[in-house]
Amino acid sequence: MSPNDWQAVWLTLQLGLATTVILLVLATPLAWWLAFSRSRWRTPVQALVALPLVLPPTVLGFYLLLLLGPQGAIGGTLEALGFRHLAFSFTGILIGSVLYSLPFAVQPLAESFRTMGVRPLQIAASLGAGSWDRFRSVVLPLCKGGFIVAATLTFAHTLGEFGVILMVGGSIPGETQVLSVLIYDHTEALNYGAAQRLSLGLLVFALAVLLVVYGFNYRGPVRQRHHQQAEQ
Template identity: 60%
Template sequence: MFAGQDLNALLLSLKLAGLTTLILLLLGTPLAWWLARTRWRYKFFLEALVALPLVLPPTVLGFYLLVALGPNGPIGGFMEALGGHSLAFTFAGLVIGSVLYSLPFVIQPLQNAFHAVGARPMEVAATLGAGPVDRFFSVAVPLARPGFLTAAVLGFAHTLGEFGVVLMIGGNIPGRTQVISIAIYDHVEALEYGRAHWISGALLLFSFVLLLLVYGLNRRPPGGGA
């Protein structure tokens, strides 16, 4: 069962995953829309930058974030100069790291969904007098709903399972930065395999249910076309 420190780690992980997913949907939607619609010849540079966490070792990203957000780094030093504290080993630092590491898991499904919408529905809406903002919210967003669902689930699940980035930037402070993946590692290191099995099994089931939700809701009805 989840109890005590494990429950705190789970709640912190859910809070981190939920907040990260919300931030990524708010910031990632306009970026994904722009990437899907722009004809800028050098957009592949930005696409490669967005996709970088897919191939970059998590500890590398976590290390550079630790340097940047620490007291001697540009961001952490600036925060301390303003009378605050560096963001390393804080929940805010975990959020920043999670947003960057989960970025492609939200941006790419949204970009693909906006690509699938195509130009025709937007052109039809324009001929009916809809402005750019109205066309986006009344046409593009409803048509791209499966992409939003996929992006939200993947972003949430990926953040929930993070280890390398959160360990590097947040450490392992119970109640503050210890997330559930680190709690599992602690149990394994202490040879507490029973508790590790219980938590890992619960997360395995939770992740499978999330994927069932995505595939089930995005499943096309028979005869619905390609």
């Protein structure tokens, strides 16, 4: 692998880690609200969260490009304040990555919260546990699998993003040229050997991620059945 390839690998890992951390922070309260809210806004918000699953990534990338570019509401405002717009920058592709991977963080967490239910929290509250204590000692242990699945899917999905990244960030080495974009560049340049090596690495990683996810999804119901049998 060339230095440019390693640079793309490092940039991709940075993007994946940053996206995962940001989404775990943002998705946790949102998933909790979606799991237990009875608000009339729940369905529209749920649809918006799931929109990246059906929306072509180039469409999301196009609108983000307009929004973050020099003529956009955000990019234009930043330039008027003396800052650089966010199109074709790491910050720009990070915003796109967070939006595009949002359902991969929210949905596993919401499902995990619904499976847990509110009964354990009510019991902890009756024993005098505060909000943070209930989250730390009840939610995190019971929903650990949901957090792991959400983090794993978010990170893996970020590594494979292409359309959003290319539209918002282009292909700037060291700035926006992540692995998926570099594979495209190698293929366009007929450098099939380099494209094949990078593609094989992503393929193996994607398979490993699916094994982790399906493993947790299988062990969760098994542990729950054992727990119910023990109570009986």
